[in-house]
Amino acid sequence: MALRNTAWHQVEPGQIVTFLYKADGSKxxxxxxxxxxxxxxxxxxxxxxxxxxFVVGLQLDTAITPPITSTKLENLFGKIGGLEIEEGAIAGDxxxxxxxxxxxxxxxxxxxxxxxxxxxxxxxxxxxxxxxxYLEVAYSKIPKDTLDExxxxxxxxxxxxxxxxxxx
Numbered sequence: 001m002a003l004r005n006t007a008w009h010q011v012e013p014g015q016i017v018t019f020l021y022k023a024d025g026s027k028x029x030x031x032x033x034x035x036x037x038x039x040x041x042x043x044x045x046x047x048x049x050x051x052x053x054f055v056v057g058l059q060l061d062t063a064i065t066p067p068i069t070s071t072k073l074e075n076l077f078g079k080i081g082g083l084e085i086e087e088g089a090i091a092g093d094x095x096x097x098x099x100x101x102x103x104x105x106x107x108x109x110x111x112x113x114x115x116x117x118x119x120x121x122x123x124x125x126x127x128x129x130x131x132x133x134y135l136e137v138a139y140s141k142i143p144k145d146t147l148d149e150x151x152x153x154x155x156x157x158x159x160x161x162x163x164x165x166x167x168x
Contacts, residue, residue, distance in 0.1 A: 004067040004089070006056075008129055011039040014094035015086060016060065021123055033061040033136065035076065037106055038098040040125060053125035056103060058114070060141065067141055073119055074146050079110055083150045083160040087139045090150075 003018060011017055015036050021028040034057035041054045058076060061067035068076075077083060081093040095102060107114070115119040 003134040004137050006133055006135045008039065008125070008133055010087075011036055011055075011133060011135070012086060012091070012094075012096055013038055013098045014080070014084065014092035015089060016139045017057075017133050018136060019128060019133040020131045021128065029131070031063040032059060032107065033067075033139075034059050034121065034123075035080075035092055037094070038103045039101075041098075041103055041122070043099060043100075045111055055123040055125050055128050056115075057123075058110075059119045059121045060139075068117065068119065070141055072113075073141055075113060076117075076144075077146065078111055080106075081144070082153075083142075087135070088163075089135050090139060090142065154168070 006017070012035055016033065016126070017036055018031060018033045020029040021032050034055075036055065036057045038054075038056040041056050043052050043054060044050070045052060059068075060073065077092060084089055084093045094106070098106075107120070110120075
């Protein structure tokens with residue numbers, strides 16, 4: 001697993017990040033790896049009318065639980081829409097900006113898989129900002145055949161661009 005230090009304000013939807021997070025009621029922080037769906041989901045509390053911010057994602061691995069299997073990961077990327085390269089790292093193909101409505105729509109699209117795998121998580125952004133975040137440049141759990149297929153697609157797009165430029 002290749003990691004690159006980054007900041008929370010630079011994290012975009014679809015990226016795979018690793019960070020330490022201390023859950024409510026636990027004594028120590030746990031290292032977590034998630035596929036980010038929305039790095040800054042804002043929610044207005046009904047009781048106090050305060051706005052809370054959350055990091056929303058699909059938990060892929062923690063230090064205390066086994067990682068998600070490669071077939072499950074392949075299913076998730078298939079539902080999301082495939083892979084892309086973002087800032088030199090492999091990421092899920094999601095919009096760069098996610099509104100709350102987009103997040104809800106994506107959750108409904110992933111609902112069957114999320115309920116089956118039980119890996120949808122929200123993290124308090126305020127708590128996340130207290131600790132470092134690392135961008136997974138090459139996540140080792142992505143199946144090799146999925147990466148090969150992605151590589152072929154990228155080569156095909158590159159060839160099409162070269163052919164398009166030669167005709168001008």
